[in-house]
Amino acid sequence: MSEQAIKDRIAFLREVIDRENHRYYVLNDPEIDDREYDRLISELKKLEDEHPEFYDPASPTLRVGSDITASFEQRRHRYPMLSLSNTYNTEELLEFDARCRRESGTEPQYVCELKFDGTAISLTYEKGILTQALTRGDGTVGDDVTANVRTIRSIPLKLHGDGYPDFFEMRGEIIMPHASFDRLNREREEIGEQPFANPRNAAAGTLKQQSSQVVAGRGLDSYLYYIVGDGLDFTSHFDAMTRCREWGFKVSEHMRRFNSIEEVIEYINHWDTERKRLPYDTDGMVIKVDDIALQRRMGFTAKAPKWAVAYKFKAERAATRLLSIDYQVGRTGAVTPVANLEPVRLAGTTVKRASLHNADQIAILDIRLGDTVYVEKGGEIIPKVVGVELSSRGSESRPLVYIDRCPVCGTPLVRPEGEARHYCPNSDGCRPQQVGKIIHFVSRGAMDIDGLGEEIIEMLYDEDLIRDYADLYDLTRSQIASLDRMGERSADNIVNAVERSKQTPLGKLLFALGIRFVGATTAVKIADAFGSVDALAAASYDELMAVDEVGDKIAESITAFFASPHNRYLIERLRKAGVRMTAEKREVVSDALAGKTIVISGTFSRHSREEYKAMIEAHGGKNGSSISKNTSWVLAGDNMGPAKLKKAEQLGIEIIDEERFLEIIGGE
Numbered sequence: 079m080s081e082q083a084i085k086d087r088i089a090f091l092r093e094v095i096d097r098e099n100h101r102y103y104v105l106n107d108p109e110i111d112d113r114e115y116d117r118l119i120s121e122l123k124k125l126e127d128e129h130p131e132f133y134d135p136a137s138p139t140l141r142v143g144s145d146i147t148a149s150f151e152q153r154r155h156r157y158p159m160l161s162l163s164n165t166y167n168t169e170e171l172l173e174f175d176a177r178c179r180r181e182s183g184t185e186p187q188y189v190c191e192l193k194f195d196g197t198a199i200s201l202t203y204e205k206g207i208l209t210q211a212l213t214r215g216d217g218t219v220g221d222d223v224t225a226n227v228r229t230i231r232s233i234p235l236k237l238h239g240d241g242y243p244d245f246f247e248m249r250g251e252i253i254m255p256h257a258s259f260d261r262l263n264r265e266r267e268e269i270g271e272q273p274f275a276n277p278r279n280a281a282a283g284t285l286k287q288q289s290s291q292v293v294a295g296r297g298l299d300s301y302l303y304y305i306v307g308d309g310l311d312f313t314s315h316f317d318a319m320t321r322c323r324e325w326g327f328k329v330s331e332h333m334r335r336f337n338s339i340e341e342v343i344e345y346i347n348h349w350d351t352e353r354k355r356l357p358y359d360t361d362g363m364v365i366k367v368d369d370i371a372l373q374r375r376m377g378f379t380a381k382a383p384k385w386a387v388a389y390k391f392k393a394e395r396a397a398t399r400l401l402s403i404d405y406q407v408g409r410t411g412a413v414t415p416v417a418n419l420e421p422v423r424l425a426g427t428t429v430k431r432a433s434l435h436n437a438d439q440i441a442i443l444d445i446r447l448g449d450t451v452y453v454e455k456g457g458e459i460i461p462k463v464v465g466v467e468l469s470s471r472g473s474e475s476r477p478l479v480y481i482d483r484c485p486v487c488g489t490p491l492v493r494p495e496g497e498a499r500h501y502c503p504n505s506d507g508c509r510p511q512q513v514g515k516i517i518h519f520v521s522r523g524a525m526d527i528d529g530l531g532e533e534i535i536e537m538l539y540d541e542d543l544i545r546d547y548a549d550l551y552d553l554t555r556s557q558i559a560s561l562d563r564m565g566e567r568s569a570d571n572i573v574n575a576v577e578r579s580k581q582t583p584l585g586k587l588l589f590a591l592g593i594r595f596v597g598a599t600t601a602v603k604i605a606d607a608f609g610s611v612d613a614l615a616a617a618s619y620d621e622l623m624a625v626d627e628v629g630d631k632i633a634e635s636i637t638a639f640f641a642s643p644h645n646r647y648l649i650e651r652l653r654k655a656g657v658r659m660t661a662e663k664r665e666v667v668s669d670a671l672a673g674k675t676i677v678i679s680g681t682f683s684r685h686s687r688e689e690y691k692a693m694i695e696a697h698g699g700k701n702g703s704s705i706s707k708n709t710s711w712v713l714a715g716d717n718m719g720p721a722k723l724k725k726a727e728q729l730g731i732e733i734i735d736e737e738r739f740l741e742i743i744g745g746e
């Protein structure tokens with residue numbers, strides 16, 4: 079490779095990895111699997127090592143990602159939360175065994191556990207009481223999700239028996255079992271929210287919910303697998319976990335102790351097939367040295383213990399030919415490439431189509447038409463193309479040229495900075511976008527217009543009877559009845575349902591409008607905060623940011639939506655048709671807090687956070703999500719984070735406690 083080619087490759091890898099870190103840690107929506115991610119990181123590391131001239135302090139190889147969310151208090155881990163090095167085959171396990179034997183001088187015993195595919199948690203117990211639960215964060219600082227974790231039934235709030243250390247931390251995984259996951263996704267689809275891609279994302283997303291009531295209803299579970307603390311006197315990991323089980327922790331019944339690596343490998347092979355029968359996801363096994371004195375001697379690298387490794391199961395994969403690529407255009411204009419494959423059996427089903435994600439993914443894997451490709455069903459529901467068999471590629475093969483125009487309307491595609499996907503910008507004139515927006519508008523959770531299925535909307539569109547959702551309110555009974563297979567009765571029902579939808583609550587209307595990034599829950603919060611479409615349209619960026627759950631991405635999107643003349647025109651037509659544009663009157667107790675934006679921080683003793691939020695609104699105030707110059711007061715409980723305290727002090731914002739707050743609203 080030329081110097082320039084190396085430089086370009088390094089820049090490309092850094093960009094792809096950065097974006098993936100963000101998808102994984104912030105959006106909880108990773109696009110590439112762990113193995114591919116590891117491969118990219120190691121390729122980048124290797125290039126950087128060989129070419130120190132391209133050193134960059136911001137390279138993703140020099141930091142670990144973080145799952146920190148602004149709205150949780152951040153706290154430092156007393157002991158860093160490390161990860162594990164991965165192995166993918168028997169040879170690598172034998173190398174691990176050789177290192178352990180060299181260090182111990184004998185045949186060490188190993189504990190073999192399932193590798194739970196969830197989200198890591200650190201639980202602090204003081205005198206047998208759960209006092210704190212932190213997410214992994216960046217390994218040094220994590221989010222305080224104690225209130226949410228307390229709702230998980232398998233986590234003991236108070237330990238059983240006796241003999242436990244006065245102070246220690248229990249580490250483990252929060253998981254979402256398949257049954258809870260399936261139920262949650264069904265519910266989300268019903269109300270028009272994006273389903274979670276897999277149980278891991280669902281568990282991580284749930285733990286970061288603002289409302290612990292929501293968390294409590296989602297059926298999370300836990301497995302604990304590691305204890306840390308000062309002066310613990312265990313000599314064996316297996317014995318320690320057995321004691322932890324007695325104190326009430328959920329320690330897996332599949333944990334085993336073995337005398338040799340061969341037995342470990344046999345156990346791993348057993349679980350490679352058996353795991354498919356488990357009611358939750360595992361993505362591998364973890365092998366730990368049992369003897370804690372030996373663990374101490376072996377120590378840690380900066381990122382992981384040297385006395386433990388993960389073994390990652392191979393996802394089930396199949397080889398087949400890539401016949402062609404379809405480019406699908408969604409409601410937002412996002413283009414998704416989908417592979418059409420020669421049908422192949424994979425994990426019990428026949429696969430004909432698989433996701434190709436985006437242009438970068440195609441370029442990274444150098445996927446070409448006619449290639450023999452590997453498809454995998456990982457944790458995701460949709461199978462994906464994960465690699466190419468280069469040896470069976472013919473000499474006439476040419477790199478794939480990604481489309482640069484919309485496959486439907488021909489408009490040149492755009493790719494916003496920092497995004498992996500291409501978009502068709504012709505949002506008001508491109509069929510799948512227009513039809514998609516109307517389908518979204520009528521869906522359950524939005525305007526909920528019964529009887530208007532996707533097929534009917536497509537027919538109405540193709541008959542030129544509708545172009546946008548405002549057109550629905552001009553449809554006549556005879557127009558609908560003129561469609562194929564449509565009777566007078568069904569036409570009547572539709573007209574009536576359209577009529578009824580005019581009374582839809584404001585939150586649902588805002589969701590129905592299809593403002594990017596505004597989901598059903600956020601829409602309700604926005605409706606509560608502004609009370610009408612007009613107030614929202616007139617809101618400044620700062621006023622938008624002051625709303626709970628609204629960050630800069632959503633604030634910008636709302637501003638852009640109302641800046642569009644086409645959108646304003648649609649709203650005027652909805653208004654003329656009689657669609658309600660204001661919130662129903664909320665129960666207002668007083669206006670003691672009128673004009674005040676209040677940010678809640680910490681934990682309270684007299685009422686829950688949720689109750690305080692409701693009180694703020696009932697007394698005419700607004701709930702703010704983060705401290706800014708628009709904040710009037712901070713309502714602070716115990717354990718307010720030091721960062722928040724500092725910010726409030728810097729901005730000169732008054733901090734009030736719950737007693738004072740209750741005094742102001744005249745309640746108790």
Ligand code: IVH
Nearest residue numbers: 160161162191192193194198303304364383
């Ligand atoms: S031990 C210092 N045991 O996998 C000990 N981790 O890929 C560190 N995990 O960060 C962890 N099952 O979140 C351990 N039985 C198990 C595990 C496990 C899942 C997770 C954990 C870790 C990650 C590393």
